[in-house]
Amino acid sequence: MIKEFKEFAMKGNVIDLAVGVVIGSAFGKIIDSLVKDIIMPPIGLLAGGVDFSHKLVVLKTASVDAPAVTLNYGLFINAIVSFAIIAFSIFLVIKGINKLKKEKPVAPATPPAEQVLLAEIRDILKSK
Numbered sequence: 001m002i003k004e005f006k007e008f009a010m011k012g013n014v015i016d017l018a019v020g021v022v023i024g025s026a027f028g029k030i031i032d033s034l035v036k037d038i039i040m041p042p043i044g045l046l047a048g049g050v051d052f053s054h055k056l057v058v059l060k061t062a063s064v065d066a067p068a069v070t071l072n073y074g075l076f077i078n079a080i081v082s083f084a085i086i087a088f089s090i091f092l093v094i095k096g097i098n099k100l101k102k103e104k105p106v107a108p109a110t111p112p113a114e115q116v117l118l119a120e121i122r123d124i125l126k127s128k
Contacts, residue, residue, distance in 0.1 A: 028086065035082040043081075052077050 008014065036053065044050045055074030062068035111119075
């Protein structure tokens, strides 16, 4: 069983997937910072100085023994913007990769031997 697990873990696809997850996690942190620190402040300024990360609705106020229950819709807006940027970035990367891949030219289909023979006979008859 250990041998089988070792073979599975060392397959190229599993290692590629692990590298992709690590890079994706780091990329997600960069995009999260981009959204929080670069994109949302100007949007909040245009919206009248609103900081979306602090926008919430209090569903139940805090008491001595329980914290307040809030609906943090501002954080949800930040997450949507972050997702849109990540999705668009991945779209651009995939589009670039597909553009770099050269399509193999499709060779014209060779006609069947009978068709070639008939064409030769036709040409011979035309020349007479």
